[in-house]
């Protein structure tokens with residue numbers, strides 16, 4: 003049974019300027035243990051979708067099942083209980099400025115009726131997990147953005163949720179802090195078994211930690227699947243736009259553009275060097291977004307090669323087992 007299942011969900015807002023169809027016919031299945039990314043441009047409907055998952059927004063049509071239960075069918079009390087199983091973090095952290103770090107983490111526990119001593123004990127454990135045990139008495143104004151998000155994560159985990167909903171949780175952070183927060187989310191997923199749903203407009207976020215991704219474009223899901231498959235072979239225009247850099251200078255006359263996908267099979271340097279030496283092809287590297295992790299390459303590269311060498315180069319990539327795609 004999927005942890006979250008969405009069937010034919012639509013959401014329309016009625017505004018003074020007319021109806022806004024924020025979501026149309028959404029179907030989605032999120033399994034226990036997934037780190038599930040939802041990506042799309044601004045206004046695509048991502049935040050509305052995540053708010054429908056915990057029923058902060060009531061869908062106009064369709065059904066949300068959480069642990070097999072139709073959220074529509076729950077009493078108010080049952081819904082509040084279900085929401086305790088769904089932690090949420092935001093771009094703007096949403097901490098209570100008047101409360102210290104530990105008091106912020108205690109807050110949901112107080113609401114749930116946990117006594118002060120037990121709440122503080124649990125909050126301390128959580129602050130340790132997010133590596134802020136030495137800052138429990140700090141107020142939000144005394145913490146950096148990354149530290150604030152760590153407090154928010156600890157707070158979201160306080161009620162032992164099954165799933166963590168993250169709406170642009172790293173969008174206000176610099177690249178290094180983003181990486182450390184994403185690494186923390188991954189660790190929480192792996193060690194605590196918490197399913198993570200990540201809303202973002204950045205493909206690099208999806209690439210770093212998600213196993214599955216849904217691409218949302220103008221209120222609809224246009225593509226969904228494993229991150230590996232979609233990166234290797236994006237089918238929808240939106241996925242292509244998000245994955246393939248758009249600003250590559252097109253094309254030299256009589257040259258073809260090829261996208262090479264590295265998915266951990268080999269290091270990229272010998273691949274290109276050998277391509278040039280073995281095939282005797284003058285390959286231009288137009289773009290590279292590759293990471294070398296312990297000699298293993300991940301990412302992609304876009305090269306241009308003379309049209310008449312496409313067969314030779316394709317043969318070479320096939321022989322060494324590298325994924326490639328002719329772009330144009």
Ligand SMILES: Nc1ncnc2c1ncn2[C@@H]1O[C@H](COP(=O)(O)OP(=O)(O)OP(=O)(O)O)[C@@H](O)[C@H]1O
Pocket residue numbers: 015016017022023024042043044045046047048049050051203
């Ligand atoms: N409460 C609301 N009332 C009216 N319209 C709304 C409401 N909430 C969202 N919308 C509209 O629904 C559409 C989707 O908004 P949403 O916030 O879900 O987009 P998003 O993908 O999260 O965008 P961003 O990346 O900028 O956060 C937008 O056109 C927005 O104006």
Ligand SMILES: [Mg+2]
Pocket residue numbers: 048049050169
């Ligand atoms: Mg949003």
